[in-house]
Amino acid sequence: xxxxxxxxxxxxxxxxxxxxxxxxxxxxxxxxxxxxxxxxxxxxxxxxxxxxxxxxxxxxxxxxxxxxxxxxxxxxxxxxxxxxxxxxxxxxxxxxxxxxxxxxxxxxxxxxxxxx
Amino acid sequence: xxxxxxxxxxxxxxxxxxxxxxxxxxxxxxxxxxxxxxxxxxxxxxxxxxxxxxxxxxxxxxxxxxxxxxxxxxxxxxxxxxxxxxxxxxxxxxxxxxxxxxxxxxxxxxxxxx
Numbered sequence: 001x002x003x004x005x006x007x008x009x010x011x012x013x014x015x016x017x018x019x020x021x022x023x024x025x026x027x028x029x030x031x032x033x034x035x036x037x038x039x040x041x042x043x044x045x046x047x048x049x050x051x052x053x054x055x056x057x058x059x060x061x062x063x064x065x066x067x068x069x070x071x072x073x074x075x076x077x078x079x080x081x082x083x084x085x086x087x088x089x090x091x092x093x094x095x096x097x098x099x100x101x102x103x104x105x106x107x108x109x110x111x112x113x114x115x116x
Numbered sequence: 117x118x119x120x121x122x123x124x125x126x127x128x129x130x131x132x133x134x135x136x137x138x139x140x141x142x143x144x145x146x147x148x149x150x151x152x153x154x155x156x157x158x159x160x161x162x163x164x165x166x167x168x169x170x171x172x173x174x175x176x177x178x179x180x181x182x183x184x185x186x187x188x189x190x191x192x193x194x195x196x197x198x199x200x201x202x203x204x205x206x207x208x209x210x211x212x213x214x215x216x217x218x219x220x221x222x223x224x225x226x227x228x229x230x
Contacts, residue, residue: 033218035220040125040222041222042120042122042206042220042221042222042223043160043206043208043220044220045218045219059219090159090160092160104150104162104165105160105162105218107159107160107161108159109158109159110159
């Protein structure tokens with residue numbers, strides 16, 4: 001398995017509080033992604049990064065921000081958590097980007113976030 | 117907007133039955149297609165992928181998928197399922213015009229009865 005660590009694994013928080021999820025990789029891959037997984041929706045891209053300090057929005061970026069100050073770390077922040085952000089969050093990495101020939105994503109184990 | 121559709125939300129089969137899970141995408145131009153599997157309590161793993169060439173792609177654990185461009189489909193098949201194939205299966209697609217976004221379908225839960 002690729003060296004991807006997500007922390008925390010589980011988090012319960014209250015509406016309106018800020019939350020930061022961390023994704024740490026030991027593969028030195030350039031691309032990192034945050035997805036959320038919800039029943040009936042599959043995985044939806046929140047934000048992604050194509051290098052240190054280089055990030056862009058995905059399909060469902062509202063209410064989320066990200067930062068990547070080092071190759072190995074990609075942080076996802078919920079500025080003011082809402083109940084609609086209760087979900088399982090997956091981090092993924094890839095070496096050359098999902099559009100490159102013979103490329104694939106490696107996923108972390110996920111973070112279960114509950115916003116009460 | 118690009119989209120990936122999986123119309124079977126839950127499929128229940130007995131062991132040794134044949135499997136076919138549907139996947140349709142809505143893109144023009146060059147498209148890359150993937151099937152991922154998520155076993156209970158685990159993260160997603162790549163089953164197989166199509167980039168170009170032979171439209172019949174073989175993956176791990178006896179799975180295969182066929183890219184039919186005229187039907188915008190990439191259905192997953194396995195001739196004989198096992199109890200251990202119980203998992204959720206996700207189809208995903210990437211288009212050259214989609215700014216690096218891999219779009220996933222909503223998933224199909226496969227339950228194989230022993």
